Amino acid sequence: MAETIFSKIIRREIPADILYEDERCLAFRDVNPQAPVHVLVIPREPMESLATAPAEAAGLLGHLLLKAAHVARQEKLESWRTVINTGAEAGQTVFHLHVHVIGGRPLAWPPG
Structure with a gap:
């Protein structure tokens, strides 16, 4: 797999607002929140x-x-959307698997 910005965040080469981490994963705020x-x-x-x-x-x-x-509960969300974009046509821009947790406002359907 090619080097990504997420690999650099995991290694702490790029700062991120980390909300949770354990031996298997890391959760941080998106720099371009929706x-x-x-x-x-x-x-x-x-x-x-x-x-x-x-x-x-x-x-x-x-x-x-x-x-x-x-993380959604930690952020005091009662409702939220989880999204995993797979492939460029689906909106994946960083090719390191990631789960989006989106909430804090009403979310329309279908999404954009």
Whole structure:
């Protein structure tokens, strides 16, 4: 997998507003928020996207979703949206798998 800005955040080469971290993942505020709360949850293990995630990553993927919910509660959200963009046409701009946690305002459907 190619080097990404998220790899640099994990190594603390680029600063981020980190809200949660453990041995498997890291959660930090998005620098281009689309709502009052916009957090990214990323695996420490390099993984480009859901499209390339191996079957043995199932436990890690579940962990990311549970930590997304943890961060949402930590941010005092009662409702939120979790989004995983997969591929450029779906809006993925950083090719290191990440879960968006978006909330703090009403969210329309369908999304943009």
